[in-house]
Amino acid sequence: MITLQDCQQQDLQDPLGSLRDLFDIPEALVYLDGNSLGALPRSTATRIARTVQHEWGQGLIRSWNQAGWFDLPHKVGDKIAQLIGAASGEVVAADSTSINLYKVLSAALNMAGQDHPTRRIVLSERSNFPTDLYIAESLCKERGMRLQLVEPEDLLGALNSDIAVLMLTHVNYRTGAMHDMQAFNVQAKSHGALTIWDLAHSAGAVPLELKTAQADFAVGCGYKYLNGGPGAPAFVWVNPLHTDRFWQPLSGWWGHATPFEFTPDYRPAAGITRYQCGTQAMLSLVGLDCGVDTLLAAQALGGMNALRKKSLALSDLFIALVEQNCQGHGLRCVTPLEHSSRGSQVCLARDEGAYAIVQALIARQVIGDFRAGDGGTHPDILRFGLTPLYVGFVDVWNAVDQLRQVLQSGEWQEPQFNQIQIVT
Numbered sequence: 001m002i003t004l005q006d007c008q009q010q011d012l013q014d015p016l017g018s019l020r021d022l023f024d025i026p027e028a029l030v031y032l033d034g035n036s037l038g039a040l041p042r043s044t045a046t047r048i049a050r051t052v053q054h055e056w057g058q059g060l061i062r063s064w065n066q067a068g069w070f071d072l073p074h075k076v077g078d079k080i081a082q083l084i085g086a087a088s089g090e091v092v093a094a095d096s097t098s099i100n101l102y103k104v105l106s107a108a109l110n111m112a113g114q115d116h117p118t119r120r121i122v123l124s125e126r127s128n129f130p131t132d133l134y135i136a137e138s139l140c141k142e143r144g145m146r147l148q149l150v151e152p153e154d155l156l157g158a159l160n161s162d163i164a165v166l167m168l169t170h171v172n173y174r175t176g177a178m179h180d181m182q183a184f185n186v187q188a189k190s191h192g193a194l195t196i197w198d199l200a201h202s203a204g205a206v207p208l209e210l211k212t213a214q215a216d217f218a219v220g221c222g223y224k225y226l227n228g229g230p231g232a233p234a235f236v237w238v239n240p241l242h243t244d245r246f247w248q249p250l251s252g253w254w255g256h257a258t259p260f261e262f263t264p265d266y267r268p269a270a271g272i273t274r275y276q277c278g279t280q281a282m283l284s285l286v287g288l289d290c291g292v293d294t295l296l297a298a299q300a301l302g303g304m305n306a307l308r309k310k311s312l313a314l315s316d317l318f319i320a321l322v323e324q325n326c327q328g329h330g331l332r333c334v335t336p337l338e339h340s341s342r343g344s345q346v347c348l349a350r351d352e353g354a355y356a357i358v359q360a361l362i363a364r365q366v367i368g369d370f371r372a373g374d375g376g377t378h379p380d381i382l383r384f385g386l387t388p389l390y391v392g393f394v395d396v397w398n399a400v401d402q403l404r405q406v407l408q409s410g411e412w413q414e415p416q417f418n419q420i421q422i423v424t
């Protein structure tokens, strides 16, 4: 039997507990949606205000040099590199996840086309995040190739000498299930296929070793676990073995070797710089810089390994409390129980009412979200992101306790909780 006192005790013993003070989160709120939009770091508002008033207002165009604007995508990229097992100079923070995926998939298909011209298939998972599939579908169409989608358990078996690229999201956005990246990379390599990883639900959430795991390409999101703010720039990493082999197709001037020579012909910069396209959004990049700094602040306290340990303890607690206190209400945990297969979220499936239950929870100051099923294999889901930087053990207790009350009272059936809004 787990009690509130047990959770209070866990908070007292939590070596990462003080990191919550780096964030500006409303006092009464339990925020379990950092996997969709990370919380606001305390430093962000001041830093962006300074950038606007001082660097832009006073410095004006001089700030591209004097305030270091031009290099900021690399500076933030170098910080992100520390979180994902990459080296300095290998990551650039720029554009969006969707756009970066377009760049790396194009580059990978160019490489595959040169090395293995008969390969015509991009392999991915049917329940991958839709934007990833849409981008791949359009590139395949353009090149007369085929996007093959299979269930996760069939991925390894589907790898063969027809596959040009294996494109996966490391942690599934719906279920929180995590792939064994290294195992997939090794298998893909043995079949001569390249790998692309989307780290949207991994970067800043679980320890990553891109280079050790022998990945070929990776992209990731700035506004989820990296706390960069709504629409923050994303990032892109290319294994240094491949960076100089092809240009990415969005060959804008920020990817040019000498952009300020303004030559009419394109000559790509060496390394990851060529994965930039045009002028980057400085205000958003400054926000991302502040967000990434909150993760670097954890380095002194054990870094990603310590965050991972806490994240698993939080999700274990969440799952155990649902089992203990919410029995008989039709909830099924669809997040893997095995630690090695779990990201940093807990997902509960329910045959009906999932959307309304989430809305009723939000009215009670517990913010999670809802992801619609497909009426078939994939059920409707209540999704709870557990961000170890700012979520505590008593937060988990309170969230599950409110969930219990919503289910017991049946209040979720009230009409105001059943009106579907645009963003779920």
Ligand SMILES: *Cc1c(COP(=O)(O)O)cnc(C)c1O
Binding pocket: 096, 097, 098, 099, 129, 131, 132, 169, 173, 198, 200, 201, 221, 234
């Ligand atoms: C959140 C997310 C994205 C978001 O892409 P945008 O270009 O920022 O809209 C992409 N892929 C995955 C797997 C995600 O979870």
